[in-house]
Amino acid sequence: MILFHALPDDLPASQTVPLWRRALRPVLTLGVLALGLWFSRHHLSGLNPADLWASIAALTPLQWLVAVLATAGAFLCVAGQERAIVQHLGYRIDPAHGRGAAMAAAAVSQTLGFGPVVGAIVRRRLLPDLTTAQSFAISAAITLFFFAGLGLLLLALIAIHPIHPLRDEARVLLVVCSVIGATVALLPWRSFMGVAKPPVFTVLRLVLWVGLDILCLGLAFWMLLPQEATPPFLQAMPVFVMALGVGLASGSPAGTGPFEATVLSSLPDVDQSGLVAGILAFRLVGYALPAAVGAVWALAGRHILSAPRLPVLDPVAPCPKMLSTLQRAEVQLARQALLALLSAPGGAVWLTGRLPGLRAFVGDPVGAGGPKAMTVAALDLCRAEGRGAFFYKTGPATAAVLRRQGLTVRPIAREAVLNPQSFALTGPARAGLRRKLRHAAQAGVVVTEPARLPLDDMAQVAALWAARQGAERGWSMGRWDREYVAGQRVMIARDATGRLVGFVSFHACRGEWVLDLIRATDAPPDGTLYALIVGALQIAKAEGVGRLSLAAVPLRDLGLPGLLAPLVRRGLRRTDGLVQFKQAFAPRWERRYIAARGPLRLALGGLLVFWAIHRPGPRPSPVLRGTAWRRRPAESV
Known part of the structure; x- marks a missing residue:
């Protein structure tokens, strides 16, 4: 049985490797091996x-x-690295299959040499739904981050070494690298040469996994x-x-030659027989054994695991x-590109x-299926x-389903809901609203839904x-954009002089309107x-619309217990005016919830959502422009 094909089936003919290059690779490998052994000759001769x-x-x-347990831990860290890369690239891979493929690819490729190429071929065999280009992209990203992490770890280890002669230089370089990394993370660009910049959280995950990977391998080596x-x-x-870095960069099988030369020349005071014996034992535990297991898995892994889920x-x-036609108007936030829609077969x-x-x-x-089926599908995704x-x-219905699924559920907000068919200005609960409307009428305010938006x-x-508020919020809240607003239902208000003093926009579907934007001048007429x-x-x-939502406002304490509630209450004082505004319409208040697997993830998710709303980044172009959406003309008048 052939374990590896010379070239993957879907590699374009234009990318076929010339014969002279294929002949050059083994020659270079033998040269590297010979050079490493030559440098080690004084240590090996006796x-x-x-x-x-x-x-x-x-x-x-x-x-x-x-040593065996540490090596196993290192390969689990390799799977973690690959999972982070796959997640960033947006590939859908079954976790169990992806984990096995990652460890097998690493085990075989590091032993045979030319790691990125061999690893991509092994991964492609175990994950046939990946294209060759995708598999090579994963290998390239892992290689890049591994060597970057290895370099940072080396600097950190030298920086804390008590007697290393390059300790001061390593500390300076570590600070410089940290400053460069922080600068790149804060730069507004989101891609470079067509490659999306990974989020800071993804980079930190990769640095952690790479560091643990190398430390586990180092522990296995040191123990032997x-x-x-x-x-x-x-x-x-x-x-x-x-x-390790010199050996892997050389491309020789298992880094043989350069690895030995570096270790033997750097540890001259250690008994050479014991040192070489330790290297041989490490080769057995860290390379030969994983390579054998990886090769077996490459041949049989797809048949051992159940079908990918x-x-x-x-x-x-x-x-x-x-x-x-959807019965929930707020899904139209997907037009603004920061959020998207996922659809089930029904x-x-x-x-x-996505958040970090x-x-x-x-x-x-x-739509069809109900919250139970969709929550199961969401968790699977x-x-x-x-x-x-x-x-x-x-x-409440979805929150109840999530609670039965074992997730931690907490109330987070209240949504103000009105029924336009039964809404009336009468009654003591809306006395304040009637007063505001009288003030607006006395000031000559005229409200219309114009055929042509100004x-x-x-x-x-x-x-x-925006200048008065500091900045527009985003993510789950709409932001001003001409094309985006042109696709909504918009009410405008003009004062007695005909000057535009405010407007509101709504997401609208057949049975529901949801308030999105509220914008006004610095001093609009009262009401x-x-x-x-x-x-x-x-x-x-x-x-004939039966539901109009004034959107949600956060609970005063965000549903938090104990001493946290007063602190949150103090931070949410700015929302008191918004609550008072909506309360004037005497709406029906409906609870809204957050949910996640465990309180820590719930807290992390809440913080990330808060950050995404208050720091949404550059405003994207709408997915659906107003001229393709709105029946009425949208040009300026």
């Missing part, structure tokens, strides 16, 4: 094979056991050295890390017809967005992506509002915003 075998035989069972003359672990690690939720592009959709390490599901699923699931602003005037109002909402209610009633 060795007695009997002494080597005696040193290997002297290794205790505990040393062998710790003669303990009576070997330096302490942290002092021996710089030697091992440097030797891939999620049933797939991305779906928003289109006007689909969005207008046609149900869920608004979702998490996938957030916003609101409730819409997150499991396949290697992300945690976070549910934001779900209703987009230039609206842009000026939006700019004044203007109240008049805008009442005008929208009147039009929604005429069109």
Whole structure:
């Protein structure tokens, strides 16, 4: 049986490797091996094979056991690295299959040499749904991050070494690298040469996995050295890390030659027979044994594991017809590109967005199937992506399903809901609203839904509002954009002079309107915003709409217990005015919830959502532009 094909089946003919290059590779490998052995000749010339075998035989069972366990831990870290890369690249891979493929690819490739190429071929064999280009992309990313992490770890180890001659230089370089990394992370660009910049959280995950990987391998190596003359672990690690990097960069099988030369020349005070015996034992535990297991897995892994369990939720592009027929208007946030729609085979959709390490599901699923089937599909998707699931602003029915699934559920907000068909200005609960409307009428405020939106005037109002508020929020909240607003239902207010003093916009579908933007000048006439909402209610009633939402406001304490509640209450004082504004309409208040697997992930998800809303980054272009969405003309007048 052939384990590897010379070239993957789907590699384009234009990428076929010339014959001279294929002949050059083994020649270079042999040259590297010979050069490494030549540099080690003084250390190897006086060795007695009997002494080597005696040193290997002297290794205790505990040393062998710790080395094997540390090596296993290193390969689990390799799987973690690959999972982070796959997640960033957006490939859907079953976690169990992906984990096995990652460890097998690493085990075989590091032993045979030319790691990225061999690893990509092994991965492609075990994960046939990946294209060759995708497999090579994973290998390239892992190689890049591994060597970057190895270099940073080497600098850190030298920086903390008590007597290393390059300790001061390493500290300076470590600070410089940290400053460069922080600068790159803060730069606004999101891609470079077509490659998306990974989020800071992803980079930190990779640095952690690479560091643990190398430390585990170093522990395995250190445990197999003669303990009576070997330096302490942290002092021996710089030697091992440097030797590992030189060996892997050489491309020779298992780094043979350069690895030995580096170790032997850097540890001249250690008994050479014991040192070479330790290297041989490490070759057995860290390379030969994993390579044998990896080769077997490459041949039989797909037959051992059950069929891949891939999620049933797939991305779906928003289109006007689909969005207008859904029974939840807020899914139209997908038009603004920071959030997207996932669709199940039965046609149900869920608004979702990626956060560092998490996938957030916003609101409730819409369509056939109900919340139970969709929550199971959502959790399966997150499991396949290697992300945690976070549910934001779900209703009571979905929250109950999530609670039965074992997730931690907490109330987070209240949504103000009105029924345009039964809404009336009468009653003591709306006395304040009637007073505001009288003030607006006395000031000559006129509210209309124009056939042609005054987009230039609206842009000026939006700019004044943003300057007064500091910045627009985003992610699950709409932001001003001419094309985006042109696809909404918009009410505008003009004062007695005809000047535009405010506007509101709504997501609208067949049975529901949801308030999105509220924008006003610095000093609009009293009651203007109240008049805008009442005008929208009147039009929604005429069109038979049964639900108009004024959107949600956070709970005063965000549902937090104990001493945290007063602190949060103090931080949310700015929302008191918004609550008072919505309360004037005497709405029905509906609870909204957040949910995640465990309180720590719940807290992390809440913080990430808060950051995404308050620091949304550059404003994206709408997925659906208003001219393709709105029946009425949208040009300026």
